[in-house]
Amino acid sequence: MERxxxxxxxxxxxxxxxxxxxxxxxxxREGDTAAMEELYLRYRQPVFRIVYRSTRxxxxxxxxxxxxxxxxxxxxxTFREQSRFSTWLMRIAxxxxxxxxxMRQRRQELLEREAEHKLAWCxxxxxxxxxxxxxxxxxxxxxxxxxxxxxxxRQMIILRDLEEMDxxxxxxxxxxxxxxxxxxxxxxRRAFKTKLEPLLRAIGEIx
Amino acid sequence: xxxxxxELERLVESGVERLPDALQAHLxxxxxxxxxxxxHRAYQRALHAARRELTPACELPWTRVQAQLAARAVSRRPxxxxxxxxGWGMAVAVALAVGAALLPWGNQQPSQGETLAQAHRSEPRAxxxxxxxxxxxxxxxxxxxxxxxxxxxxxxxxxxxARIVAQATPHLRDSVSLHLPTPETLQSDADAIRHRxxxxxxxxxxxxxxxxxxxxxxxxxxxxxxxxxxxxxxVSDQAASxxxxxxxxxxxxxxxxxxxxxxxxxxx
Numbered sequence: 001m002e003r004x005x006x007x008x009x010x011x012x013x014x015x016x017x018x019x020x021x022x023x024x025x026x027x028x029r030e031g032d033t034a035a036m037e038e039l040y041l042r043y044r045q046p047v048f049r050i051v052y053r054s055t056r057x058x059x060x061x062x063x064x065x066x067x068x069x070x071x072x073x074x075x076x077x078t079f080r081e082q083s084r085f086s087t088w089l090m091r092i093a094x095x096x097x098x099x100x101x102x103m104r105q106r107r108q109e110l111l112e113r114e115a116e117h118k119l120a121w122c123x124x125x126x127x128x129x130x131x132x133x134x135x136x137x138x139x140x141x142x143x144x145x146x147x148x149x150x151x152x153x154r155q156m157i158i159l160r161d162l163e164e165m166d167x168x169x170x171x172x173x174x175x176x177x178x179x180x181x182x183x184x185x186x187x188x189r190r191a192f193k194t195k196l197e198p199l200l201r202a203i204g205e206i207x
Numbered sequence: 208x209x210x211x212x213x214e215l216e217r218l219v220e221s222g223v224e225r226l227p228d229a230l231q232a233h234l235x236x237x238x239x240x241x242x243x244x245x246x247h248r249a250y251q252r253a254l255h256a257a258r259r260e261l262t263p264a265c266e267l268p269w270t271r272v273q274a275q276l277a278a279r280a281v282s283r284r285p286x287x288x289x290x291x292x293x294g295w296g297m298a299v300a301v302a303l304a305v306g307a308a309l310l311p312w313g314n315q316q317p318s319q320g321e322t323l324a325q326a327h328r329s330e331p332r333a334x335x336x337x338x339x340x341x342x343x344x345x346x347x348x349x350x351x352x353x354x355x356x357x358x359x360x361x362x363x364x365x366x367x368x369a370r371i372v373a374q375a376t377p378h379l380r381d382s383v384s385l386h387l388p389t390p391e392t393l394q395s396d397a398d399a400i401r402h403r404x405x406x407x408x409x410x411x412x413x414x415x416x417x418x419x420x421x422x423x424x425x426x427x428x429x430x431x432x433x434x435x436x437x438x439x440x441x442v443s444d445q446a447a448s449x450x451x452x453x454x455x456x457x458x459x460x461x462x463x464x465x466x467x468x469x470x471x472x473x474x475x
Contacts, residue, residue, distance in 0.1 A: 036276075037269050048265035062267045069272050070279065139260060142253040161222075161254050186220050189250075196253065197246050206249045 021085035029076040036073055043086060044069075047093050053158045054097045056143055064100060068093045087172045094155055094173065101151045141199035148195045149188070156181075156188035215240050219247045 015024070015034035021042070027035035047068055052061040071092050072079075079088055146154055159165045159173070160181075171181045200206045211233040218226065226234070226244070234241050 033273065037273070040269050040272060044265050044267065048267075049262045052262055058263055062265060065265055065267055066272055066275065070275055073276060074279065138253060138256050142257050162257055164258075189220065189222075193246055193250055196250060200246075200249045200253070205252070206245050 022081055025076060025079055025081075025085050028073060029079075039085070040069055043089055046086070047089060050090065050158060050163060051093055051097055053162055054154060055100065056147070060100070064093070064096050067096050071096070083172050087169065090173045091175070097155070098151045101154075137203045138205070141196065141203055141205070145192060145195035145199055149191055152184070153188035153191050156185045157192055160185045161189070209237075212237060212240050216243065219243060224251060 015027070015032070015038045017038065019027070019035075019038075021039065024035040024039050028039060044065060048061055048065050051064045051068075052058065055061050055064065068089065072089055079085065146157060149157065156170075159170050160167070165173075167178045167181045167185075170185075171178045174181065197206070211230060215226070215230050215233065218230070230240075234244055
């Protein structure tokens with residue numbers, strides 16, 4: 001990993017790193033690959049973190065990150081600079097996460113349907129109970145409840161409570177008002193707690 | 208719901224971590240608020256734990272993204288030129304179709320592919336063809352050479368080449384020669400074909416009645432026959448200014464029906 005990061009840093013030497021995101025985006029729009037690379041290196045990890053929190057799978061998260069940047073660089077001409085580049089990028093990432101979640105849900109439904117027909121299909125995402133230790137039980141409960149949420153609620157929990165973004169930034173990403181975001185966060189938390197309560201009770205966190 | 212319960216719920220939803228003293232005292236006497244508060248505290252702890260969890264580093268290298276970008280650009284390039292090309296192609300095709308529909312056929316010169324009827328409709332007759340189909344060659348020797356399935360040729364046999372035609376088929380009767388129908392009687396290609404067939408059938412009947420040998424094998428269907436002069440290099444008669452259009456030859460049995468210098472070319 002360190003070697004990959006070192007190589008990335010070496011590649012990115014051709015562009016002025018003091019440029020803002022928007023200046024780099026303007027250069028990238030003209031086909032400057034060094035500017036693209038610099039933008040990629042700046043936002044690879046933040047995008048990955050949000051995506052990983054949603055998927056909990058490194059390979060799937062990397063696939064989504066790649067799709068995010070491919071989509072962003074191919075559609076740079078649609079970036080109007082009315083918002084920040086990072087906001088625009090996060091919006092793309094969230095949309096792709098939503099798409100993936102839908103696909104995953106469809107696959108899940110298919111698996112459940114197949115299970116009803118007693119086919120010997122193994123659930124790929126089911127955690128191995130032997131590997132689930134007391135130490136990570138807390139995380140497991142948390143993310144199990146999170147994954148049970150609808151995508152729009154999950155995004156609110158991730159952006160507001162895990163990434164600790166302020167309401168204004170979330171409103172910009174989602175293209176809505178601050179008041180609407182507050183309402184969505186409140187509903188998401190309520191739904192999340194409903195899912196989380198029995199899981200926490202099962203592991204003895206609450207009585 | 209009591210006002211204190213409502214206040215606690217509001218604070219919980221706003222995400223507070225500590226309650227005011229008044230609400231703390233309320234918790235001891237309200238089981239429902241106790242449950243809400245415990246759940247909220249557990250939620251807060253879970254959040255803190257999740258935030259502390261280390262996210263793995265993204266090892267996706269830039270080179271992979273760059274390669275994907277390049278691959279997509281290459282795969283998209285053909286579509287970039289294909290789309291306008293398709294548009295232009297469609298426009299040209301439509302323009303050609305419209306032009307072809309509007310173009311009057313009568314203004315066109317007869318070409319090799321034109322039918323006999325079209326040729327005569329579009330152009331004044333240069334030959335003095337007999338007024339009836341059954342008549343033989345006229346005195347001037349005007350003969351039309353026509354082979355089925357091949358574009359017709361107009362031959363002005365008033366030139367010296369006409370004598371070659373006369374020598375070509377000593378055993379054939381003159382009635383075998385074909386005649387050009389008058390433009391007035393021909394309304395379409397189908398009319399022309401029907402007319403030619405009638406002429407041939409009628410001439411064969413008259414030949415059989417006269418006891419003349421039939422050309423080719425006896426049960427052969429109606430066909431057209433013509434005699435052409437042959438040179439060692441093929442069909443040519445430059446001195447007579449005879450113009451021959453391409454002719455497809457028939458079966459080998461139809462060759463060498465005449466003398467050594469002549470051939471009868473038939474097409475079945």
